[in-house]
Amino acid sequence: MSNILVTGGAGYIGSHTVHQLLERGYNVTVLDDLSTGFRDAVPEARLHICSLFDTEQVTQLLVRQQIDAVVHFAAFIAVGESTKDPEKYFTNNVAGSLSLFSAMAAAEVKKIVFSSTAAVYGNPVSTPIPETAAIAPVNPYGETKATVERVLAWLDQCRGLRSVRLRYFNACGANPEAGLSERHVPETHLIPLLLKAVVTGQPMTIFGTDYPTPDGTCIRDYIHVDDLAKAHIAAIDHLLAGGASEVFNVGTGRGFSVREVLAAVEAVTGKPVPHVFGDRREGDPAELVADSSQLRNRLGWTPEYTELERIVASAWPSEQRRWA
C-alpha cells in the first residue's frame, strides 16, 4: 500500500482524513507542529511533531518513510485573524508551503493534494460556483490559498509536481465512532457555535437578517468532514494512478440558510438555541454554494451527508462534552 504524508494531520479535517486513510490500509505518516492541532487526534506512533518550516527534517521524513504522496492540510484558518495579522497568515500558509515543496523536490516526491477553500472566490457573481469562476479573494486567508494554488500550477509546469487542489466549502460534522471532533480555538464555525449556545445558554449572535436570500440570512454549502476525507482519498488515488493536476470544488451543491441550520440544531438537540440578531459582518457574501459536478463526474465522488440534521447529529455528542 502507498505511503502518505499528511501535514496538519492532528487538526480537524486532517485527523478525520488520517482515520479514513488508515481504515483503507494506507501507510500514514503525520507531520504536525501542534500549533492548533491535538496530539490525541492521531495514533501516537504515526505523529511526527515538526514544523513545515524545518525543510531539512521534512526532507528526511519524506525520504525515510518513502513517501509516495503528500496531503497538505497544515495552515492557519481563521479569516478574521488573517485580516488583523496578514503577515502571520502569509508566513505560515505561503512560506510554510514553499518550505514543504522544497523538501518534496529534494526528496523527489511528485504528488500532492492541497487544502484550498471557497474563500478564493471572494464575492462570486453567481452561485452555484464552478471552478472556472474568477479567483478574487476578499481577505488575506483566501489570498494565501489562491497564492499556493498558483505556485502549485507553476511547480507542475516547471518540475512535474502533480497536484489536486480541493476547494472546500463549509466543513462541518464529526466522526463520533472514531472519537474525532472539531476543536478550533477560538471556535468560529456556525454549527459548533449554535451547539455551544444550546449547552451554555449564552446567546449566539446571528450576523445579518437582510441578505437577498429567502429568509434574509446567509446561505452556505455544509460539507461533512467524512465526505471531505473521502474526496482526499479519491484525489490521492487519482494522482497515484498517474492522473494530471486538477482543481475541484468540494461541496454538496445544496445551500442552507443560517435560520435553517438553527432549526436543524433545535430539532437534533430538542432544545431552543438562545440567539440574538446582529448587523451583517463585513465581507460575508449572501450565498456560497459549490458546483462540485467536476469532482463527482471525474473522480466518482458523492457526498453521503446531504441532510443537515444528520450532520448536526454527528457533531452533537462531542460538542455537548466540549462546552459542558
Ligand SMILES: NC(=O)c1ccc[n+]([C@@H]2O[C@H](COP(=O)([O-])OP(=O)(O)OC[C@H]3O[C@@H](n4cnc5c(N)ncnc54)[C@H](O)[C@@H]3O)[C@@H](O)[C@H]2O)c1
Ligand atoms: N475548517 C474549514 O471549514 C475549512 C474550509 C476550507 C479550507 N480549510 C483548510 O483545511 C485545512 C485544515 O483545516 P482544519 O479546519 O482542519 O484546521 P486545524 O487548525 O484544525 O488544522 C490545521 C493543522 O495544521 C497544523 N499546522 C499549522 N501550521 C503548521 C506548520 N507550520 N507546521 C506544521 N503543522 C502546522 C496545526 O497544528 C493543525 O493540526 C487548512 O489548510 C484550511 O485552510 C478548512
